[in-house]
Structures are given as C-alpha cells and as structure tokens.
Amino acid sequence: MLKKITLPAAMWLIFETIAVTLWLTKDNLFFLLNFTYIGTSLAAGILLFRLRYKHARRVAQFLVGAYMLIYLGILSRENMQIEGFWYYLFTGVFEAATIHYAVAKIFGPLVFGRGWCGFACWTAMILDLLPYKIPRNPRKKWGFLRYGTFALSLLFVGALFLAQVKDMQRVMFQAFLIGNGLYYLVGIILAVSLKDNRAFCKYICPVTVFLKPMSYFSLLRVKCDKSKCVSCGKCKKVCPMNVDMTDNSRKRENGTECILCYECAKACPKNAL
Numbered sequence: 001m002l003k004k005i006t007l008p009a010a011m012w013l014i015f016e017t018i019a020v021t022l023w024l025t026k027d028n029l030f031f032l033l034n035f036t037y038i039g040t041s042l043a044a045g046i047l048l049f050r051l052r053y054k055h056a057r058r059v060a061q062f063l064v065g066a067y068m069l070i071y072l073g074i075l076s077r078e079n080m081q082i083e084g085f086w087y088y089l090f091t092g093v094f095e096a097a098t099i100h101y102a103v104a105k106i107f108g109p110l111v112f113g114r115g116w117c118g119f120a121c122w123t124a125m126i127l128d129l130l131p132y133k134i135p136r137n138p139r140k141k142w143g144f145l146r147y148g149t150f151a152l153s154l155l156f157v158g159a160l161f162l163a164q165v166k167d168m169q170r171v172m173f174q175a176f177l178i179g180n181g182l183y184y185l186v187g188i189i190l191a192v193s194l195k196d197n198r199a200f201c202k203y204i205c206p207v208t209v210f211l212k213p214m215s216y217f218s219l220l221r222v223k224c225d226k227s228k229c230v231s232c233g234k235c236k237k238v239c240p241m242n243v244d245m246t247d248n249s250r251k252r253e254n255g256t257e258c259i260l261c262y263e264c265a266k267a268c269p270k271n272a273l
C-alpha cells in the first residue's frame, strides 16, 4: 500500500508547495485554493490508477480540465490558452496564464513530463471521448504544423499590442472562447478523419513547442524491464502517441510524445513496464 501512495503523495506535495509559496509571496488566497484543488485532483487520479480503477485518468482529467475551462476560463474570464500566456508575458504580469504555463507546461514537465496532456488538459478531455483511442493508421509527418500555430498565436497577440487595441481583457476573453471552439472543431475533425483521438496533439497543438523539449528531460517516465519483456509488442499497439516505450533511452521513438497514460503498462502481460 505504501508503494501505491508514494507517487500521488509526492505529486500532492509538489502542488502544495507551489500553492503555499504563491499564496505567501503574492498574498493571494486564490493560489492556495487553486493549486491545492489541482494537486488533490491529480493525486486522487494517480491513486485511483494505482488502485487499478479503470477510469482513474479520466477522473483527474475532468476534475482539473473542467475546473480550468469552466471556472477559470469562462466564469473568471482568464485566458489560459497560449495567447493568454503571451498576453500576460508581454504585460510583465506573473499571474494566471503565465503561472499556469510555468507550472504545467514549461518547468513542470522536467519532473512529470507531459502529465498535463494525460491528466489535465481540457482539450484532450473532450477528444479522449471519441472512439479512436488507439490510432488506426500510421503516424503522419505533420508535426511541423505545430510551429505554424505557435507562431500564429504569438503574431496575434503581438498585433494586438502594436495596434494598441483598447479593452484587451475583453478581446483576450473572446479569443479564449473562439480559440477553444476552434481547437475542439479542428481536433474532432482530425480525430475522425485520421481515426486517431490524439491527432490534434500530435500535429497541431502549439503548446507542444514547450512541452516536447522540456519533457525530454522528465524525471517521471515509462521504463521497460528488459529482463521481463518478451517482445510481444502489445504495449506499442495500444499507445495513443506511437511511443516506443520498450527503448529506455531518452531518444526513444516519439519519446517526447508520451502523455503518461500508462495504457502500455496495463496491456503488458509481463508487468515489464
């Protein structure tokens, strides 16, 4: 049992440290509540997973994703998308989106890789409901597209500043609503046409420009115990991100795509992962 609670407890402690540090340094109780909620939701998801509850990851995904989309994004009008990150960065404000990006998408991946993508993202929260959990076709070489969407988001916010648009907060809120709508639309069309729920994550999502290089160094990663592995290939068949998790090197095929969903570990008949 102790082994089962170590990882969720460590995750909870990391988030609680962030919560208390931001609460005290920024003198704002919101940070304590916000990061305690997120840390507790993630820890609960990981614990349920370790207790072998089938939908554990989805529980965390909905607890965090729905909170961020509905409460922070729509009700509190914080643009938590990449354009919100650029906006707060250009205004020099270390709040909302900049903190979110620092924790979940820039520095956090050094510890928990792309755990955000597996356990918290509100875009994937919907895309994962589609029926193509295991990609039906070989991966395409379309990853370059993400640099286009990344550049577009930067150009969009840069243009707003250059044009000295009034009431930027309102414009950013509208951008959040329209941007999310577009993400869902494009994500669903791609998933259905390529028969791959995570096609949007693989080719379009601009956030992966941060996530991929940082998660290369991730402390938390799936490893293969070669002494147990019988090379049956079942793990690779179920991976939604086409990762070669049987290769333990950092340069494994699509290694920076791993979303830590642990479908491979569930499928392994030898408990080698």
Ligand code: SF4
Pocket (backbone or CB within 6 Å): 116, 117, 118, 121, 122, 123, 124, 200, 201, 202, 205, 206, 207, 208
């Ligand atoms: S790649 Fe982008 S859309 Fe996909 S889960 Fe990660 S952050 Fe969300």
Ligand code: SF4
Pocket (backbone or CB within 6 Å): 222, 238, 239, 240, 241, 242, 243, 245, 257, 258, 259, 260, 261, 262, 263, 264, 265
């Ligand atoms: S199936 Fe395994 S290798 Fe593939 S994304 Fe999930 S955890 Fe990573």
Ligand code: SF4
Pocket (backbone or CB within 6 Å): 224, 228, 229, 230, 231, 232, 233, 234, 235, 236, 246, 267, 268, 269, 270, 271, 272, 273
């Ligand atoms: S499923 Fe397990 S035994 Fe089979 S190839 Fe993968 S790690 Fe090896």
